[in-house]
Amino acid sequence: MFETRSVGARLTLQLLLTIAVIPFLIPIGAMVAKSFEGPGWGNYAAVVSVPGFFRFFLNSAFIAAMSILIIYVTTMMAAFGFSKLRIRNKEVYFWLLMAALTLPEVVLIAPLYSTAVSLGLLGTFWAVILPIAALQIPFTVLIARGYIDGIPDTLFEAARLDGASTWRMFWSVLVPLARPIAVALIVLVLINAWNAYLLPKVFLINDDMGVVTLLPEFFRRQYNDDTPKVLAAAVVTAIPTIVAYIALQKQFERGMAAGAIK
Known part of the structure; x- marks a missing residue:
């Protein structure tokens, strides 16, 4: 990491970082302060008292956990193939995958809904988990490949000389060395899956399948909201x-x- 040796440089850097953080802290502080208006902690008691509150958290946890599992396994295998294996035209496949980054979630709602109905997944958690995974895999493969490219090829060549299969190299060499990027993937997927709103709103049609991002809906009224x-x-x-x-x-x-x- 770069170091700032002089006191003036450190103070300047600290000042710049503080200024950069302020625009992000202001709305968060305003949100927390506004949430205590009126009855104060009573607002939070009302949230906890929502019917099925804990079930909503369990549903979100399940969606996040399954999304993390699918994305981690798929991403690491794909990044390993793109980075270290000899595959014909792999760069073409890689950039076709990267093209999926240009597809926004809202544009895909109609075809995803039609697919979920035809496969009988509407009203199940898989109708949310699979699209979340599909939409995030291109980005996670991009950053995971950059990390795996930095792992020396000599490690895999040595494993191959010792008789290791491709699967053995993946499991015994890559997975242990890729723990830092694995943690990064877990955090990114957890945030995106936990905060998913549109997909659960559209595909989870049963009342007992709500997620935490739908909790504010209980305090919305016809003409004004309980802000x-x-x-x-x-x-x-x-x-x-x-x-x-x-x-x-x-x-x-x-x-x-x-x-x-890279």
Whole structure:
């Protein structure tokens, strides 16, 4: 990492970073402050008292966990193939995959809905999990390949000389060395899957399949919303991802930095 040796340079850098963070802290602070208007903690009590509150958290946790599992396995195998295996025209396949990054989620809702109906997945968690995974895999493969490119080829050549199969190289060489990028992938997927709103709103048609991002809907009225309770629900929804990021911050930053350098 780069170091600033002089006191003036450190103070200048600290000032610049503080100024850069302020625009992000202002809306968060306003949201938290507004959530205590009126009855104060009573707003949070109202959120916790929503019917099925804990079930909503379990549903979101299940969607996030399955999305993480699918994306991690698929991403690591694809990145390993693109980076270290000799595959004919693999760069063509890679850039075709990258082209999927240009597809916004909202544009795909209609074909995804039609596909879910034809496959009998409408009203199931898989109608949300599979699109979440499909939409995130191109980006996760991009950053994972950048990280795996930095692993010396000599390690895999040595494993091959020792008689290791491709699967053995993947499991015994790549997976242990790729833990930093794995943590980064887990954090990114957790945040995106936990905060998913449009897909659960469209595909989870049963009342007992709600997710945490739908909690503010309970405080929306026909002509005006109960804003403090809506914001309290947003704060409660954000807590798990904030805790996860703080707990994995160092590994996440290390993995993202390594994945960005090719």
